Amino acid sequence: xxxxxAIIQLIGLFVVSGQWTPGRLVAVAPRVDAVxxxxxxxxxxxxxxIVPPAVTVVEPHQTIIAFETCSYKSSFHWAPSALESxxxxxxxxxxxxxxxxxxxNAPPVSxxxxxxxxxxxxxxxxxxxxDSLKLPHLQNCFQGMTxxxxxxxxxxxxSGTGIAAIIELPSGATKGCKGVTPTAxxxxxxxxxxxxxxGDLIISVVGQxxxxxxxxxxxxxxxxxxxxxxxxxxxxxxxxxxxxYVAMGVGGTDNGFGCAKQLSQDPKITxxxxxxxxxxxxxxxxxxxxSRAIGDLASRIDFECSNSQWP
Numbered sequence: 001x002x003x004x005x006a007i008i009q010l011i012g013l014f015v016v017s018g019q020w021t022p023g024r025l026v027a028v029a030p031r032v033d034a035v036x037x038x039x040x041x042x043x044x045x046x047x048x049x050i051v052p053p054a055v056t057v058v059e060p061h062q063t064i065i066a067f068e069t070c071s072y073k074s075s076f077h078w079a080p081s082a083l084e085s086x087x088x089x090x091x092x093x094x095x096x097x098x099x100x101x102x103x104x105n106a107p108p109v110s111x112x113x114x115x116x117x118x119x120x121x122x123x124x125x126x127x128x129x130x131d132s133l134k135l136p137h138l139q140n141c142f143q144g145m146t147x148x149x150x151x152x153x154x155x156x157x158x159s160g161t162g163i164a165a166i167i168e169l170p171s172g173a174t175k176g177c178k179g180v181t182p183t184a185x186x187x188x189x190x191x192x193x194x195x196x197x198x199g200d201l202i203i204s205v206v207g208q209x210x211x212x213x214x215x216x217x218x219x220x221x222x223x224x225x226x227x228x229x230x231x232x233x234x235x236x237x238x239x240x241x242x243x244x245y246v247a248m249g250v251g252g253t254d255n256g257f258g259c260a261k262q263l264s265q266d267p268k269i270t271x272x273x274x275x276x277x278x279x280x281x282x283x284x285x286x287x288x289x290x291s292r293a294i295g296d297l298a299s300r301i302d303f304e305c306s307n308s309q310w311p
Contacts, residue, residue: 001105004216006201007273008101008169010191010307011179012224013061013244016135016169017310020154025174027167027191027307029094029224030152030244032061059238060227063164065099065203066091071218073200078210085232093230094165098154098206099222101170104199104213134176134269135189135309136260138245138252145252148310152248162248167222168206170195176307177272178264189264189306192272219273225305242304260306 010016014027066089072080080090102108139145151162160166172195179188195201197216204211214220226238242257263269 001198003196003198006101006195006197006214006216007219008172008193008195008222009220009272010167010222011188012305012307013241014167014191014222014224014307015138015148015152015245015248015310016133016191016307019310020157021168025169025193026154027169027222028152028154028163029063029165029167029222030248031162031164032058032224032244057239058241058243061164061224061241061244062227062230063094063222063224064091064230065094065212066221066223067214067218071215073213073215075213076209076211078205078212080212083230085229091230092212096163096165097208097210098166098168100168100204100206101195101220102202102204103195103197103216104202106199108204133174133191133309134263134266135191135307136257136263137309137311138249139311141242141257141259141308142246142249142252142254145249147250148248149250164224165222169193172196176269176309178269179272189260189269190272191307240304242306245308257304257306260304260308264306 010027012029013032014029016025016027018025020026020028064083066083066086067080069082069088069090072090078092080092083089083091100108138148148158149162150158151160152158154160154163154166169191170193172193174191174193176189177192179190200216201214201218201220202211203214203220227233240257242260243254245257246252246254
């Protein structure tokens with residue numbers, strides 16, 4: 001039976017680990033809720049850019065699943081909407097869901113049963129035993145971090161109250177990859193899974209009767225990024241996004257997440273599969289600043305908004 005490759009790409013604030021569900025790779029999106037802070041008032045006045053004072057909080061983020069309109073087939077109790085800031089893209093918001101992926105020609109996978117451990121599965125990236133994912137490690141990035149707080153651990157490992165979404169990644173060729181950004185000195189590290197699909201790609205929510213059906217060759221973007229981009233509003237002012245990772249940990253010193261930027265220069269880390277999702281590209285001072293593809297979100301979604309790996 002002929003198969004297609006579905007690409008699943010994690011963008012933004014995610015912690016990825018193979019420890020929380022035996023034999024499976026799990027990604028956790030931390031919840032970054034709206035907090036009191038001043039929105040940007042930067043605007044052009046006589047060709048001069050007015051820059052407001054610095055802020056000390058990270059702007060609100062939201063977690064979404066996005067995909068091209070042409071890959072969408074149907075949904076059940078989970079209708080997507082058009083993403084206004086990215087032409088040709090549909091999306092759904094996530095708020096505490098545990099999301100799974102499967103081939104429509106395969107039965108649903110039980111998350112309580114440990115899959116058979118095989119060399120092929122390990123090489124395909126089903127586990128992190130060979131540490132081949134190449135994401136920045138939180139313990140290496142933030143000296144002294146001894147663990148993650150309970151609210152950022154998926155149940156039953158923790159309470160999970162600080163989690164916006166839990167992503168049960170499917171077995172497949174898995175890697176950390178460079179998210180292409182407009183300037184050479186900025187590189188974000190995403191996670192990419194190439195999933196072999198013989199039918200359609202089914203995205204489901206554990207414990208809820210919600211489902212989306214996509215073409216087997218869909219490029220799915222799971223992003224935990226600025227709410228201002230998702231809502232197509234003015235870019236909010238923000239402290240560096242990596243500070244969210246510091247807040248997730250027990251202990252740890254903020255060193256600017258330079259380890260992620262250094263890791264992004266590793267020639268062994270290749271670029272992610274480019275997406276064709278075009279978005280607004282504006283250089284006016286009052287507009288949001290971004291690149292030409294949602295898979296390559298620019299400006300502030302650079303190395304400081306890389307995925308991370310635990311431990």
